[in-house]
Amino acid sequence: MLQSVRHSDMAASSRAVMKSFLRRCGQCWSLISALPAENTVLRLNYVIPVRMVSVSKSTGFRQRNPPSGQQKFTLEFVKKQIEEFNLSKRHLANIMGEDPENFTQEDIDRSIVYLFPSALFEKKARPIMKHPDLIFPRQRAVQWDPDGRPFHYLFYTGKQSYYSLMHDTFAKVLEVERYQDRLLLKGLFSQEVKPISLAGGRWLSKDEFEEFLVETISDQDYTYFLQLIGRLSSLPYSSLEKEFILSFHKQLDVQASKQLGQPLEFDQDGVAFSSAQGRRKTAEATVVLRDISSGKITINSVDYLKYFPSLQDRLQLMFPLQFVGRLGRHALECTVTGGGHSAQAGALRLAIARALLSYVSESEKESMRQAGLLTSDPRLKERKKPGQAGARRKFTWKKR
Incomplete structure (x- = not known):
């Protein structure tokens, strides 16, 4: 008896809640008449639960928060x-x-x-x-069934591809370590075996790694992956997983093959010369390097000592000549526009180094490349951020 009273109270309260909800929707008030009366609900209480009463789309009743995300990009x-x-x-x-x-x-x-x-x-x-x-954002495949149940057991972590990759990478580390232990027990471990050579390359950047995973990860997650893949590549017998390791490593092109010196040209007097261009920030420079041992250097038809009063800028200008031991063996005619003195000095340094490629040997070209003389400086002035004093400087914060 007590159980039937409880069910009647629950049914009456359910009907009251449904009436109050539908009363708020002007278009849905007509549905109240379609609901069964209290006594009918009481009679059918053990057969059809009240929560199974559904509303058709033709009535205009819609869910308050329709599901989104999963059904959007199937x-x-x-x-x-x-x-x-x-x-x-x-x-x-x-x-x-x-x-x-x-x-x-x-x-x-x-x-x-x-x-x-x-x-x-x-x-x-x-x-x-x-x-x-x-x-639409790219995805590997549909990650849920028509009922909305995910296929992957790591789906609710939000980074299923990342955690699966970390799990597989750590498993490969343990497998290589067990293989090395077995060789040690049998006395077959060779000290001459070296890890995979990763010289002249780099790991995938964070953006490239996210594109590979089709997921967004944090900087900390990216650092954890680099540490784990670095541990795997540093093992003596890491060549067992060479294909897996190199799939996250990009080989850089040798820049010396790109930095080929232009063939020497000759003016009306038969003097050999070469020309090159360089950039730094917003400064652009053009240099004509003549094979005359006068050592005269002019910048925009002005002597470089007057054009660059700062010693640091003059050192930047002369460093390529000093590096290959050609100070005083060439005459330079420089033209530079844009930027400040520091940017102009950097642009001239790059242009002079490129012009020297026509005079130096292959070994000297490689030395210049390793010293960074043939690499342009990609740095730019960072923009000011809204809500703060500068690019990184913040306003003084006062609590009161």
Whole structure:
């Protein structure tokens, strides 16, 4: 008896809650009449639970927080978007009177600019028509079934690819260490075996690593991975996992092969000369290096001692000549624009070093490359941030 009373109270309260909720929706008030009466609910309480009462889409009732994320970027959704994009591209090509089969993304952008001129709309207000692969985030595959259940056991960590890779990498470390221990027990461990040579290369950057994982990770997670893959590559018998290690390592091109000296040219007097250009920040420099032992150096038709009053800037200018032992053996005619004195000195240093390639041997070119004389400085002035005094400087904070 007590159990039936409890069920009747729960049913009555459920109906009251449903009435108060539907009363707030003007379009859904008609649904109240569709609900069964209290006595009907009491009779059907043991057969059909009250929570199973559903509302059709035709009534206009919608969920307050519809599920998003999982159903948004499924393979079926992206496939449908690609079909619509291809159809729209053909229509746009027909409007512009061009061949739909050879209608590229550049043609699409040009057509949008033509159909929506800047005099009528702002550039930011123009529509965007790009391939869905460039708009929707890329993913390896669907990671959940139609019911929303994830396939991978690490799905709810938020970084399933990262943690799976860390687990596999650590397993490879243990496997190589066990192999080395077995060789030690049998007396077959060789001290002449060396780890994999990773010279002339670098590990994948954080952005490249995120693109590989199709996930976003923190700097700390990226550091942990570098430490673990570095531990694996430092083992004596790491060559067992050479293919796995090199998949996260990029080989850099030798810059000496790119820095080929230009062939010497001759002026009207038969004097050999070479020219080169250099940049540093916003400064651009051009240098003509003549094979005359006068040692005269002019910058924008001004002697370099007057142009650069600072000793540090003059040292930057003369360092390439001093490095190859050619001080006083050449005459330099320099032209520089933009930037300040420090940037101009850096641009001239790079241009002089490149011009010297026409006079030095291959071994000296390699020495210059290793010394960093042939590498441009990519650093730029960091911009000021809003809400603070400078690029990194903050305003003084006072609690009171």
